[in-house]
Every structure is written in structure tokens, then in C-alpha cells.
Amino acid sequence: MQKASATTTTAVDDATFTPTGGGGGGPHAPTHHLPFSSTTNTNNATIINYNFRRVVMPKHMDVAYALWQMRVLALSGPKAVYRHATYRKQTKNQWGRDDPTFCVLTSLFVAACAIGYCAMYERRGVGKAVWVVLSAVCFDYIGCGCVIATAYWFLANRYMRVKSSGRGRGSTRHHAGTTTTTTTTNDNNNNNHVEWLFAFDVHCNSFVPLFVALYLGQLILSPLLVQRGFICALLSNILFCLSLSYYHYCQFVGVNSLPHLERTEYLLYPVVALVVLVIPLSVVQFNPTRWVLSWYFGSEVLQ
Numbered sequence: 584m585q586k587a588s589a590t591t592t593t594a595v596d597d598a599t600f601t602p603t604g605g606g607g608g609g610p611h612a613p614t615h616h617l618p619f620s621s622t623t624n625t626n627n628a629t630i631i632n633y634n635f636r637r638v639v640m641p642k643h644m645d646v647a648y649a650l651w652q653m654r655v656l657a658l659s660g661p662k663a664v665y666r667h668a669t670y671r672k673q674t675k676n677q678w679g680r681d682d683p684t685f686c687v688l689t690s691l692f693v694a695a696c697a698i699g700y701c702a703m704y705e706r707r708g709v710g711k712a713v714w715v716v717l718s719a720v721c722f723d724y725i726g727c728g729c730v731i732a733t734a735y736w737f738l739a740n741r742y743m744r745v746k747s748s749g750r751g752r753g754s755t756r757h758h759a760g761t762t763t764t765t766t767t768t769n770d771n772n773n774n775n776h777v778e779w780l781f782a783f784d785v786h787c788n789s790f791v792p793l794f795v796a797l798y799l800g801q802l803i804l805s806p807l808l809v810q811r812g813f814i815c816a817l818l819s820n821i822l823f824c825l826s827l828s829y830y831h832y833c834q835f836v837g838v839n840s841l842p843h844l845e846r847t848e849y850l851l852y853p854v855v856a857l858v859v860l861v862i863p864l865s866v867v868q869f870n871p872t873r874w875v876l877s878w879y880f881g882s883e884v885l886q
Contacts, residue, residue: 644684652685656791661833664788665840668781678841679780686787689794690720696798703805704880715879728786735838735850736782743844744775775843785837789830797826801872808872809885817865819872824861828854 655663672678697719701712800822801808808819831853839847864871873885 644687645682646684646688649682649684649688652788653688653791656788656833657795661788661836662840665837668784668840677778677780679778679784685784686725689787689790690724692794693720693724693798696794696802699802700876700879703802704876704884706884707881711880718879724790728783728790731834732779732782732786735785735834736777736779739777739782739838739841739844743838743846743849744777745843745845777838777841777844781837781841785834788837789833792833793826793830796829797822800826801875805872805876808870809876811868811870813865813868816868816870817861819870820861820865823871824857828857831857 652664652667655661668678671680675681694716697716698712701715705712705715801819804818804822808815808822831851835847835850838844838850877885
């Protein structure tokens with residue numbers, strides 16, 4: 584693929600961080616940690632089991648590199664992270680991370696934020712607070728992430744893969760406003776499946792700015808946003824709209840980074856629906872902040 588080869592140098596040049604270990608996937612990361620061969624049909628279950636084993640071995644987790652990725656995602660945008668994913672594909676023959684550190688750290692941050700919400704709004708005891716924290720991590724982040732990743736994985740493999748006309752013959756790709764002609768073989772076409780683990784990585788990457796803007800931002804602004812009235816409902820809807828719209832944009836950037844997909848701009852369509860709904864929901868004074876807090880902590884916290 585011309586696009587993949589053209590980004591090789593960029594991925595290395597943009598790397599301003601050297602991983603300290605654990606095979607985090609950066610340009611200088613070691614490439615010998617995988618306990619399986621790098622074949623064209625890497626088993627997602629094998630990679631996931633490998634990541635679970637590494638969770639209980641902290642010395643193999645590259646915390647510094649994962650934190651660097653989070654900083655880039657929160658402050659600079661997702662494109663640099665996906666240039667590293669391109670490098671990982673060229674060195675390890677997989678798009679998805681082989682290091683669970685990023686997911687583990689994000690889960691810890693979500694848990695810490697949920698504890699902050701419990702400190703402000705939980706009045707039903709420690710047991711309910713534990714339920715809120717577990718729900719935030721297991722349902723909001725991991726559970727919904729698995730559902731979204733599965734949906735995007737299915738849509739990408741079913742409807743967005745570039746179709747080749749035959750062995751050694753050209754295929755035309757209409758990709759996010761551009762048209763690229765590539766030459767592929769049947770063997771390469773068989774390797775154009777989107778990895779489920781990469782789809783989950785895209786969710787994890789997209790979740791970082793969502794977490795900063797919506798989880799932390801809503802926690803700080805919640806004393807204002809929980810008030811009744813049109814203005815507070817409008818502010819809450821705008822916060823949700825901007826946060827979720829950027830989440831979908833990051834999803835688009837991740838899927839669009841794969842050189843063998845086309846029509847990825849369709850993933851931006853939910854943003855239109857989010858923008859259209861802001862005013863009508865605010866007019867009827869639907870306040871998503873009040874709804875979320877009442878769901879987790881009961882309606883009595885809003886009295």
C-alpha cells in the first residue's frame with residue numbers, strides 16, 4: 584500500500600518519546616516480546632490472552648510510554664498515535680497494541696474520577712459507591728467500548744474494505760475526500776481485515792479526550808450544570824455534544840489511518856445528529872448531567 588509506506592519515515596520522525604520497556608509499540612520499542620509468530624492472520628484471542636497475562640506482570644508494562652500517549656491524545660490530537668500504529672504494523676505485523684498498560688491506566692483514571700463523583704453525590708453508603716466505581720470502569724469504559732469496537736470492526740470489515748479487481752491489478756480507493764489508486768494482490772487482500780483489537784484501541788484512544796472533557800469537566804462544572812432551567816440544560820447539552828463529537832472524530836481518525844479502508848467519512852455522520860439535537864433537547868429542558876447523576880446516585884441528590 585502506498586499510504587502505509589509513505590508514513591514510515593513520518594512515524595519515526597514524529598516520535599519524541601522512547602519507550603522504557605514492555606514493547607509499547609513506539610519506534611524504539613523492542614520487537615521480540617510477542618509469544619506468537621507474526622503471521623498474516625494473527626489470532627485476536629491469542630493477543631488478548633497475552634495482554635491479560637501482562638496485566639499481572641507490572642515490570643513488563645510500559646507506563647511512561649502509555650502516559651505519553653495519553654498526553655498527546657489529550658493535548659495534540661490522535662494522529663501522532665496512529666503513526667506509531669503504522670510503525671507497529673510494519674515491525675510486528677499487527678495494528679493493535681500488544682501492551683495492556685494504556686487500558687489499565689485509563690481504567691484507573693476512570694475509577695479515580697468515579698470516586699470523586701461519589702465523594703460529591705453518593706449518600707447511600709460505601710456499597711453503592713463501590714457499585715458506581717465498578718460500573719464506571721466495567722460498563723462505561725470497557726463494556727461500552729467493546730460494543731462500539733465490535734460495531735466499528737464489523738462495519739469496517741463488511742462495508743469499508745477496498746475491493747481489489749484481481750491479482751496484481753489496480754484498485755481505486757475513495758478515502759476521506761481523496762482518491763488513491765493502489766496495486767494489490769489476492770494475498771494482500773486477504774490480510775486487509777481490520778483487527779478487533781485495533782478497533783478497541785481506537786475506542787481507548789478516543790476515550791482519553793472524552794474523559795478529560797466530559798468526565799472531569801462535568802465533575803468540576805456539575806454544581807452549575809445540575810441546576811434547573813434552560814441555560815443549564817443548554818450548557819450541559821453543549822458539553823455533551825462537543826465531547827461526544829470529538830470522540831467520534833477520533834474514531835474516524837483511527838479508522839481512517841488504515842490504508843486498506845475507504846468511505847471512512849461515514850463515521851462522522853453521528854456528529855451531525857449530535858449537533859442537531861442540542862437546541863431541541865435544551866428547549867424541552869432535558870439536562871444530560873442531571874439524568875446521568877440521577878441514574879448513578881438517585882434523584883434525591885438533585886433536590
